[in-house]
Amino acid sequence: MKVSAAVCPYCEGTGWKSVSNGSDRRVTRCDCRLQARTQALLAAARIPKRYEHCELSNFEFDGPHRALAPSRMAACKFVEEYPLDNTGLLLIGSIGVGKTHLAVGIIKELIVGKGIACLFYDYRELLKQIQNSYNDSVKATELDVLRPVFDTEVLVLDELGAVKPTEWVWDTVSLILNTRYNDNRTTIITTNFDDRPAGAVAGPRGAAREETLGDRIGERMRSRLHEMCRIIKMEGEDFRQKFRSASFR
Ligand SMILES: Nc1ncnc2c1ncn2[C@@H]1O[C@H](COP(=O)(O)OP(=O)(O)O)[C@@H](O)[C@H]1O
Ligand SMILES: [Mg+2]
Ligand SMILES: [Zn+2]
16 A cells, blocks of 8 residues: 555645635635645755755845845845846855855745746766766766756756866856757856956966956856856855854864
């Protein structure tokens, strides 16, 4: 016998419940079905465990964090206006400033509030999975990995540029961004690299110069991103070091 989940007491498992308002009786979709859909979408989004706590509602933006208020505002506005305005976001800032938190907070709101399919991928992890798929002993093909990345309505690509660029890396990132661009899909990107052209930043004499987004993904893809995304510069301290270090000791 199949052990099924507890039967919903409101709809007795039918997914429909009747609501009465005086003499007016109607049948509507039961919340249990909506919740099931939300749960399925959340699972499909593959949000990593360490970011599960991230919500727009617990993203701090006052007191010492007030420099983040415009970024949080832009995130809320994005959620509100999606999908009428489906321009993506490019969240730029140094490590620990809260880019991933904000990106995860956004897709959770889209899932829970609007029932929209979203997918989270760390850039390094994605490239690793694609590379792995070339290995004959791995069952998943390149397209198995890429299909959800191409097709999911809203994609978060976290830490764009974090892999040392090679021709293969550039080709792969171009394929992903161009496919999503051509299909008019929304992409939310985070990066630690400055949004400047390749070779733009000269380091002090003798020191390695700081790399830019242009260096890491190429100028073509950087300008493609400008067509796909609204840019949000996030300024602040490393949240982990400055504000949470006590709890990590
Ligand atoms: N404004 C904020 N309010 C609450 N938590 C934050 C905020 N900014 C960062 N954090 C937390 O600090 C940690 C690092 O943030 P994260 O989003 O991973 O930074 P980034 O992606 O910019 O490197 C996470 O646990 C995150 O939840
Ligand atoms: Mg991050
Ligand atoms: Zn029900």
